[in-house]
Amino acid sequence: MTEFEKNLQAVREVFVDYPKRYENNETQLKRIDQEIQDILHVIELNNFNAAIGYKLSKELQKARQERRRIKDELEMMDPIKELLAFPKPTEKNISKTIGSVRQVITKHGARTYRMRIREDLQEMI
Secondary structure, three states: OOHHHHHHHHHHHHHHHHHHHHHHHHHHHHHHHHHHHHHHHHHHHOOOOHHHHHHHHHHHHHHHHHHHHHHHHHHHHHHHHHHHOOOOOOHHHHHHHHHHHHHHHHHHHOOOOOOOOOHHHHHHO
């Protein structure tokens, strides 16, 4: 494959594939949010033994981790979505987008969470 073909494929990926991927991620995020609510309602409204409680806890953990993965990807794609709003992006627009994506990557790498209410749980994370 030539350099030109590779570059054109990259352009197609950004202008054609990314908008579809962004929309798909938004749909997946809504679905996973509903799944999390289903699990939380089961926990709220039922009595269960330790084994079922552990199973529900693991399902909730898996769903939350998938939600985080989707949200991270959406956050990474937000600057690209903004770039695509320009009829004809300039070099300055593209450079700004690259910088924004790098900032998101840095932010994701340094992520921490500070308990808001349950400070007694802080040492667990």
